[in-house]
Amino acid sequence: MKTSEHDGFFLRVYEVVKQIPPGRVSSYGAIARSCGSPGAARMVGWALNQCQSHSEYVPAHRVLNRVGLLTGKRHFQGRDLMRELLENEGVQIIENQVVNFQEIFWDPVKELGL
DNA sequence: AAGCTGACTATGG
């Protein structure tokens, strides 16, 4: 191949994030691991920051940190856009934190078999 | 080219 995958670590992140089902959430670390770089959790955040560059819509609001905290909500438009998007999908949030995080947690490595 | 930054995570006290 060619192209591909190395086209960007970012695209890999986008591909994974786009596959996160509604009402479910994932963590930066899990996504980074699914991309082949377990330590690149920070890069995942950076990638999502540039997600607008991607052709398709990337549900970045479904990506949280390891404790289910909406750490990236400040990078969204509006004040609580991220929270509203998640609640709109049925995710209960209190104090910028997902209540049943472990229950709705979606691990790409586990679900996608990576 | 070298250093800093960051939507993180793991470990130690």
Place this chain on the structure above:
DNA sequence: GCCATAGCCAGCT
């Protein structure tokens, strides 16, 4: 369980 520190990878200045 909370606070502080270190490691981490890729992009940006």
